[in-house]
Amino acid sequence: MAATKKKTTTRQKANPKKVGSNRAVKAKAAKKIVVKKKTLPVKRSAARKVVKRPAGAAATKRAAPRAKAARAVSPVVQDAYNPQVIEKSWQARWQEDKLYRSVIDHSRPKHYALTMLPYPSGDLHIGHWFSMIPPDTRARFKRMQGYNVLFPMGFDAFGLNAENAAIKDGIHPMKRTFQNIERMRRQMRSMGTMFDWEREAVSADPEYYKWTQWFFIQLFKYGLAYRKMSAVDWCPKDNTTLAREQVIGENRVCERCGTPVIKKNLEQWFFKTTRYADELLRFDEIDWPERVRTLQTNWIGRSEGASVIFKTEAGDDIEIFTTRPDTLWGATFMVFSPEHLLVDKITTPEQKEAVEAYKLQAARQSDIEREAVDKEKTGVFTGGYAINPVNQARIPIWIADYVLMSYGTGAIMAVPAHDERDFAFAKKYDLPIVEVIRPEGQNEAGELQVAYIGDGVMVNSGPFNGTKVNTEKGRKNPGISKVIDWLAAQGIGKEAVNYRYRDWLISRQRYWGAPIPMVYCEKHGWNPVPDDQLPVLLPEDVEWKPTGESPLKLHPTWKDTICPVCGGPATRETDTMDTFMCSSWYHLRYLSPHDDQAPFDENEYNYWMPVDTYTGGIEHATMHLLYTRFFHKALRDMGITEGNEPMMQLRNQGMVLAEDHSKMSKSRGNVVAPDVLVNRYGADTVRAYIMFFARWEMGGPWDSQGIEGTARWIRRVWTLFTERTRPGAASEQTKKNLRRRVHQTLRRVTRDFETFEFNTIISSLMELLNEMYKAREEGAAGSPEWNEAAEIYLKMLAPVAPHIAEELWTNRLGKPYSIHQQMWSKVDEDAAREDMIEIPVQVNGKVRDRVLVSAEADEDEIRTTALASEIVRKYMEGRQPQKVIVAQRRLVSVVV
């Protein structure tokens, strides 16, 4: 009884081909594990015996233990569940066998499952697991359904964090980033995902960013990349732009010298995303969450109206956009944004001092401060006047910070009678208010107390007096429509659509990004770096000085180059690209990450694209998810990609919160470290708990105690499949019930995988396990029904807990390796059908009894049975039923 018995948990590698690599050697070492047997309780000991590997499993065989490995593992009860051993060994085996390699296979339907790639911050946290594991289980499920699945992973490796850290401690961002990536890769491998690492792409790798640069050049050649002036934060003492992070405190001072930061117009590179604004508003081809569609729609912020040209007294055009051209006759003044280009020209000498002071003050405020709703409006008169083109009225021009340079044209016509903001401004500065829309039926208006926004009839509006207008925008409003036609006929305005959406600012005055591959020559202006000179490599010999300047600018020689047109001296662009540029096309790089002839291989594209399922956080709704759609559409128009959308289905996971419902963050010290959990429980348990503890699409607070339940379940799975029980003589009913539960569960689990409802997959599997324990108690073990149940159970478990499922399938049940190459079982609907159903019976809306009827019973039969119930009759108190409703064989409702 107490005899020590040795065994290995897995096989020895039969094929020595790959033994040369470090990984293979390490994996082999991990495989040689001896498990000792200790005294066992009498009852169970008889049952425990290792199931021998069938002769047919050629790739594996039992191996003699080695002394070293025997010492490495403390003696444990034989066959106790030991995830640390089986997980490492199966991971090594799968890797050696290239089990998760995805190659084009036209005989199978493809499924491209993509999950947002992480930034290599250092350590994998529980949020990464939450975003990666459920999609991994689903990708595995799809694969078992017969799809050829591509499920790649990579790193969004450029970015500010590594550079800021470098300024602090001098460690080169490249070194830090690639070290972090190596660590995260190791951590990711412990998760047991089916990532195809041969397709890994790292955006900071020159073989990757060569193509990011190439795409920039294509966009430039196609006219979608351009330079323009843009207001950025600027430190006047250090003469440098500052990143948002470098501007600190409410006073907005430079983090280094404490000087107040101002806005300054600088030339920057932009992408013309706005050209696609209308198309980006269409979602009819894609299955994306309503929430994301709404966020994108609001972000793009389309509004219809008119563009009208006012004139300064000196004759300069002032273009404005308005959604209310019907109120043009009520424009009594104009307001410019303080940054408007005409401000200096129109300002009179008497007003110059006040205007300059106001501009300085406005420049120091953040957008957020400037846009605060309840802030009282301020402004300054410029001394200049404009001519209203509809009635030639001479109206004063003010500047005020409530007019934003970044929206519309940076200048508005102010109609105080019909706009709340203009009204407040006019009241404060005693400017005239002229009513031009009057509620219908009202003859004489007194002094307006508030701006009037509703329906009405145009008054004081020259040729349009008496025209009815409502509150509809654009052409849908007949009044506005007429005015627009008239403006166009007069040549002073036209119909116009304006967007909140702005062109994408690409330039970053930073080192750790893909250099913008452009060259400036005095004679020939801006030209792209020729293709054969790509990539424009980041120089490694740079210094980390806390100057706020990009090391690329400070590098003595890097920026010196020759003009691609004339061969004369020229200068490189020293700005790098926004990292969202890198992530706009990473799904394409996965197709052929090492291709040095093209950004992606055409055959791979034709087979795998578009992405079938995209998963990630909703925080990217108006950034990455919009950029990547723009990018795809632009490439489509250039003939590089096909189809209108890159990602057909999108699903967003929620956020994992700390146990006290607060956000997890390093500074709070409440981050859950998955490595510790994996060491303690094994990856399979952590995977299952990740799926179980909250609704995936909602997220929720972490509960460190809750994982015990999932751990218990996994151990019970292990016990059920490793304990040998005498075949019993279960009744036909027991066996039939077992089959029914198995197929009902299979139906449910299949559906839940399809619909991303991962938590109920686990609860269904827990329930079925409980049923199987009961059935075994009743003697079902060893029957064909039992064997079918075991097989289907492990297959359903396989996507969730791939290691234990493989161990039990291959090594314990002796079924053909690998469970991950098995086909998903089909639901036997006949088996899943109930033969007797219990139907609750309500009397006057309250459930009073439950009656048992045959599943084939028709309505009459159910009704008769229900009314025959003693209890039901008692509650009817002798009255005749007014109405008896038999609802879908699910319930009987008696009304008396």
Added chain:
RNA sequence: GGGGCGGUGGCGGAAUCGGCAGACGCAGUUGACUUAAAAUCAACCGGUGGAAACACCUUGAGGGUUCAAGUCCCUCUCGCCCCACCA
């Protein structure tokens, strides 16, 4: 100010087509096993009343539709998220 999501036991959550509310788990209580603990196993576990049978109440609040509402409609309320002087 606008838009969105949500509120179900002590906790996470289930109820997928308007049809038995509280599946599955955590925590808790009791018992078995143990020198003991852990692990495991068995039972209980929304509230009120009751010895019990059982009755009544219960899905943020109020109202409505319906034989029947967590689910549909209206009003309100609380929490979270996004946008926000958008001309």
